Amino acid sequence: MKIIPLILVTLFLLGCDEKPATYDECILEHMKGVKSDVGAKLIHKSCYEKNKKQTTPKEIKQLGVKERLNLIGRASLGYSNYYSGNIYNGNESITVTELKVKITTVDGKKESSRYYISNVNIPPLTSKSFGFDIILAGNGSEYSWAISSAKGYEVKQP
Known part of the structure; x- marks a missing residue:
């Protein structure tokens, strides 16, 4: 057996x-x-x-502006109401665990924004996917996004 x-x-x-x-x-x-x-x-x-x-990280902290500026990527609305993309973590010693993303919609002349949180695990100098469901605006609306904040923890270098 x-x-x-x-x-x-x-x-x-x-x-x-x-x-x-x-x-x-x-x-x-x-x-x-x-x-x-x-x-x-x-x-x-x-x-x-x-x-x-x-x-399990011991101390998850809010990333500073400089650390957040090292997070670059692309994202867009996919099928249905799923907004997704890919983020590159350009920080050399921080693993990113959470992204707070601001989605702005423009429907004609009306503009509105909502915040969404995506739990991620993006090690230093690595690119990973992220995504979340959003509330859709009207047909023909345009969507844009920006990372408003992020959390992560220090990775000990060998």
Whole structure:
């Protein structure tokens, strides 16, 4: 039966005194030779649990103007009412965890703005997608966006 090797792998991972430094290193180290989806899921769960504390930031802070200016990207209204885009985090030591985005709509001569929050995980010098549902204006309305604020945490450099 294949269940016994999976249980042994799980017990091995849970019982290790020395853990890899990160979740990614744990996955890379323990996935070698795994040929079962069930085994892969168990390893994923075990590595996640072992590294959960370390991947949870201790101090999430509001990013300053200079740090926020290092966030650049593009976004637009997609299908239905989903506004999405891609952000590049140009900060060298900050992981971005939240974007507060101001969506402005122009419907004829009427202009209105709303704020939306998107939870993200954008490591330093990395580009990632973001998105959220919005309330649509009338047909033919034009939409623009801007990052009004952002939150994140310092990443310790090795």
